[in-house]
Amino acid sequence: DSGVTQTPKHLITATGQRVTLRCSPRSGDLSVYWYQQSLDQGLQFLIQYYNGEERAKGNILERFSAQQFPDLHSELNLSSLELGDSALYFCASSPRGLVFYEQFFGPGTRLTVL
C-alpha cells in the first residue's frame, strides 16, 4: 500500500459526459501528479501540482483540468468524454516538486466511456 488513495476505483460513463477523479496524497507529500495509461499509448504524464499550484503540464487535453485543494487532495476533471478517453488514470505523490523525488502511485481509477 503506497499510502495514496484514489476514488472511485471504477467509473463507467457515456460519451459527452463529465467526470471527476479524486486523489489523496501520502501524508506529508506536497506534490501530486496525474497520469493516463491506455492500452495503445502506455503511461503518459498529464499534469503536476505542488502545494496547490500547477507546476508542470504534460500531454493534457484542453477538455481535462485539475486542481489541488488546501488540504492537498487533488481532483482531475474530464469533460466532453470520448471513447478514446477510456483508460486507467493514476495519481502519484511525492514529498517535494522536483523531478528527482520518488513518486508513490495510487491504485488508479479505471474509466470506461461507452
Added chain:
Amino acid sequence: KNQVEQSPQSLIILEGKNCTLQCNYTVSPFSNLRWYKQDTGRGPVSLTIMTFSENTKSNGRYTATLDADTKQSSLHITASQLSDSASYICVVSPNTGNQFYFGTGTSLTVIP
C-alpha cells in the same frame, strides 16, 4: 524529439534465471532515469532512480545501470521469482521543467 524505447517488448524466463531489460532514450538534457515495476491493474512501484552521476544502483535482486554517454540503461534481475512477473517501465526526465517520458515497458513472465 524526446523518446524512450524499451526492449524486448516481452520476455519469458524460467524461475531462478537472470534476465536483463534494456532502455534507450533520446531525452535531453538528461536529469534522471527511473525504473518501475507494474503488476497488472495496479499502480507502478519505483525500483530505482538514477541521476547523471550514477552508473549503477541496486535494490535487492534488481540492479540498474546507466550509461549517460550512450543514453542507455539496463535493469538486471537476478534469481528471478514468480512474483517478478510484471511490466517493467523505464521513465526519463529532462532537467528543463518537470516532464516525464515513459517507455512502453517490457512484459516479463516468470514460469516455474
